[in-house]
Amino acid sequence: MNKQTILWILRFLVGGLFIFSGLIKVNDPVGTAIKLEEYFDVFSNDIAGFFLYLKPFALPIAVILVVSEVVLGVMLIIGYRLKQTIWALGLMILFFTFLTFFSAYFNKVTDCGCFGDAIKLTPWESFYKDLILLIFIGFLFAFRKNLPEDSPKWTAWTSLLTLVASTGLAIWAIQNLPFIDFRAYKVGVNIPVNMQPSAPLEYTYVMKKDGQEFRFDQYPTEEGYEFVEMLLKNPAALPKISDFAAWNAEGDQSEFLFAGNKVIILSSNMSKMSDSNLDRLSEMVHDLEGAPVDVVFMAAATQEEIDSFLSQQNWSVIGLQADATVVKTIMRSNPGIMVLKDGVVLEKYHHNNTPDAGEIVDLFL
Template sequence: MNKQAILWVLRLLVGGLFIFSGLIKVNDPVGTAIKLEEYFDVFSNDIAGFFYYFKPFALYIGVVLVVAEVVLGVMLIIGVKLKQTVIAIGLMILFFTFLTFFSAYFNKVTDCGCFGDAIKLTPWESFYKDVILLIMISFLFFYRNELSEETPKWASVTAIVTLILSLGIAYWAIQNLPFIDFRAYKNGVSIPTNMQPSAPLQYKYVMKKGEETFTFDQYPAEEGYEFVEMVLQNPEALPKISDFAAWNDEGDQSEFLFAGNKVIILSSNMSKMSEANLDKLNNLVKAMEGAPVDVVFMAAATQEEIDAFLSKQNWSVMGLQADATVVKTIMRANPGIMILKDGVVMEKYHHNNTPDATDVLDFFL
């Protein structure tokens, strides 16, 4: 294989991976923003305090990054300003490599969000992936002078169209909900089922006796062994949901949510909750009165804040507390609506798409 063929293969591999990664995140820019906020929190504590001031702009930064991934990937493959494109991609992968190394080495952000919620990688897997990409991009950078400097007009037009479409998809996903939901709370999922292992968990027991180390399928009954560690053999069977909980002053109410017909209005941050469609939510809540459906307001807030909000809105519904991370994972809108039937997610709505009561009741007929 000659040098030009190798360069073409590298362009295809690097560009294809950038497009794939970017499209997954363009589908869910709010999820990318949530991940960036995690990094900004960690960096503000461990590196420099000014990172904290980036948090309000996480969504805008996230949109720029994910759209840039898609556009640069397309530009690299079709041959738009290749020298500049290789340099831009190189700078991006250096940035991503730093993030994944920081996550892996310091165990701070345990999921880099490289492929959104579609493909979960461990921090070290993410770092090794970026190192391989960095090597491939370094080869392109080293031989950048041998890349064509000509940009066909059709290629320039394609890059512009890609930019417009990517921005349009990102904007639509922000104003509505992701086109494709890869999370453990997607439509059709039974939350209580996802909270259970998919198969019996199997462990091996690492024990020490004297200077020798032994591994057992069961904890040894024989005395004289010193316990070292317990290793899970089938981690793929772990529950997909491990942190769901909803509670009030009377205690945990998760089982209540999983029984019967529920309409759950969710807010991940009440101080930042949009009031743009509160009138539609009010109409929905009032219209559900007397229906065989429990309406619940579930928020990452104190019970006092929740009760005060319900009183202000004159909603006669149950108010429950929840963890902010859980609410953000369930719903990419603040507020948003989730329809549950016996713990199964029937549908989710952005507040911009608040349904009518008749549409909700159709799920329970």
């Protein structure tokens, strides 16, 4: 295998992975912005305080990053401005490698979001993936003089078209909802079922006796063993949803949400909640009065803030509190709407796509 063939294979592998990773995140730039906010919070505490000032710009930064991944991946494969492309990819992968190493070594952000919600990697898996990419890109950089310097005109137009298309898709996903929902609360999911293990959990018990380590499938009853740790044998059986909860002054209301027909209006941050479609939401809420459905407003806020908001909007609905991370995971819109029937997600709406009451009722038929 000659050098040119190796370089082409590396271009295809690196470019393909960047395109794949970028497209998954173009599908959900709000999710990438949420992940960046986590990093900015950590960096502001551990590295420098100025990172906190980047949080308001997390969404535009996310769009630039995810679009750049797609465009640079395409440019690398089709051979447009290869030397500049390799420089840009090298800087990007250095940045990503730093993020994933920081996450893994200091155990700060347990999910890097490298492939959005589609493929979950542990921090160390993410770091090793970036390290391999760094080696591949380093090889391309070292032999950049052997790469073609000129490219056909169609490569420039293809790169421009990729830039326009991926930017347009990212903006559409922000103004609506992700094209493909990879989260545990996607349409069709039974939330209470997803909160349970898919199979009985099996453990290996690591014990120590006389300086030697032993492993048992059942906790040993014999005396003399010292417990070391308990290892899960079938992690794939763990609940896909482990943190869902909704409550008010009367206690946990999760079971109430999973019974019957529910329309849940969600807000992850009431101070940043968009008011551009509150009139449409109010019309939907009022038109659902008397319908066989419970309307719930569920927000990451104090009960006083929730009750005050409901009073201002003149909404005669149930107000519940929730964790901000859970609400952000459920809904990429603030506010947004989730329709449940006996705990099954029937539909989800961005506030820009607020349905009328008739459309909601038809879902339950």
